[in-house]
Amino acid sequence: MLNVNVEHIGELAVVECEGSIVQSEAFKLREAVTSQKDARIVVIELSDVYAIEGGGLGMLAFLQRWARDNNIRFLLFNPSKAVRSRLKRARSIAKIYIATLEEMMALVVYACG
Numbered sequence: 001m002l003n004v005n006v007e008h009i010g011e012l013a014v015v016e017c018e019g020s021i022v023q024s025e026a027f028k029l030r031e032a033v034t035s036q037k038d039a040r041i042v043v044i045e046l047s048d049v050y051a052i053e054g055g056g057l058g059m060l061a062f063l064q065r066w067a068r069d070n071n072i073r074f075l076l077f078n079p080s081k082a083v084r085s086r087l088k089r090a091r092s093i094a095k096i097y098i099a100t101l102e103e104m105m106a107l108v109v110y111a112c113g
Helices: 026-034 054-069 081-089 101-112
Strands: 002-009 012-021 041-052 073-077 097-099
Touching: 002 026, 002 101, 012 026, 012 054, 012 101, 026 041, 026 054, 041 054, 041 081, 041 101, 054 073, 073 101, 097 101
Parallel strands: 012 041, 041 073, 073 097
Antiparallel strands: 002 012
16 A cells, blocks of 8 residues: 655655555555646655555656656655665666755755745
């Protein structure tokens, strides 16, 4: 099961995910992200995601394209070791950027400014 919560900090939308991102649950992530049309930056926070399968990886690739088409910066943050490993093996999303803690702190400061 996937739980999704969105936090807004200025033009920054942080989409917090918890659980596993599988095809049957990926629509929740799509709805949460594509409803952020007013954001300039969307971050998918993955620290509480313990697994991601092919459908979830495909959804991340779709969301990356959607963000680019809407002139929105799209980042991932804090994937667990298992999720990071799966992301590295997925060719379709090899170019999705994983932000460091320092970069996230800078984004929050920017969004609050």
